[in-house]
Amino acid sequence: MPRRTLKRLTILLAGLLPVVLVLGIWWGGHPSSLPGPLRDAFVDDHTATLDQALQIIHDDYYRKVDLGRLVDNSIGGAVRRLDDRFSNYLSPSDYGRFQQSSHGEFSGVGMEVSQARQGLGVTRVFPGAPAARGGIRPGDLVVAVGGRSLAGLPADVSSGLIRGRPGTPVTLTVQTAGKRRTLRLLRAKVNAPSVESSLRTVHGVKLGDVSLSGFTVGAHGEVRAAVDRLRQRGARGIVLDLRDN
Structure with missing residues (x-):
């Protein structure tokens, strides 16, 4: 050729x-x-x-x-339709949120919430997070984000409105004891602690209380370390709290 x-x-x-x-x-x-x-x-x-x-x-x-x-x-x-409670499908966006939660790190204002009729009930605020610095406390109710009412919205949709890129602002309308106030917070990367522990004495016996808020990556090591610390402090028994995870 x-x-x-x-x-x-x-x-x-x-x-x-x-x-x-x-x-x-x-x-x-x-x-x-x-x-x-x-x-x-x-x-x-x-x-x-x-x-x-x-x-x-x-x-x-x-x-x-x-x-x-x-x-x-x-x-x-x-x-x-498989009717199997252990089988679920995650869309790409759902999977992204799952990955964030499983690593105990996300970008938002640093609080845990639950579904409420008027919006989101605050159940936990992480120390030092934007929500804590803004004065939000457990028991408060977030009723609007950026002026948009959260009434009737699913919790994951409402939470998605609060989350965003670190350094970007978000405006929350928060209700405390019936009174509402508006807060402008800057989102930040938040490392959610998975394990909290305390030592208490019940009827003269020292008992350790270990709370696991989520099965995140490395949580098993944190639980083991918390149990070891409590035993070193004299705990005769350990109560493992797995509620709400």
């Missing part, structure tokens, strides 16, 4: 490769768009049916529906 022809062929192939790669990636995410023979060869019936159903909903529903959300809901529904 002449050198000039070989050079042209090389240039042509180099130009076609990116096109083939892009088409392959696109068809991989849209198998229903493959030509019939290729779809039959590479896509099984169940996958093709699911993809076609999702595509029809996305294309023909009377209002716009996010395809990624459809996929997440479909997978979540399939896992729920």
Whole structure:
């Protein structure tokens, strides 16, 4: 083959490769768009049916529906139908939050909350965190974030409004004993302590109290260290508190 022809062929192939790669990636995410023979060869019936159903909903529903959300809901529904309380599906955003919580580190104002009718009930405030510096205390109620009412919102949605990049401001409306006040706090990276311990005497017997707030990475070592410290201080028994984790 002449050198000039070989050079042209090389240039042509180099130009076609990116096109083939892009088409392959696109068809991989849209198998229903493959030509019939290729779809039959590479896509099984169940996958093709699911993809076609999702595509029809996305294309023909009377209002716009996010395809990624459809996929997440479909997978979540399939896992729920297993009727197994130990099996759960986490969307990419849910998994990101899970990773944060499992490492005991997140960016926010440094408090633990629970669902309440009017918003979020504060159950714990971490010492030195923005919430503590702003005067928030356990028992307070966060009723709005940035002027948006939290009444009726799921706890994870409300908490997501409070979290954000370190150094960014967030405005909270906090209710204490029926009185409301507005606080402007700067978010920060917060290391949530997983283990707290104390020593108390009950009927003349020293007992250690170890509270584990979450099964975070390294929590087992913190529990062991807390138990060892309490035993060195004379604890005759240990109470392990696993509530609310």
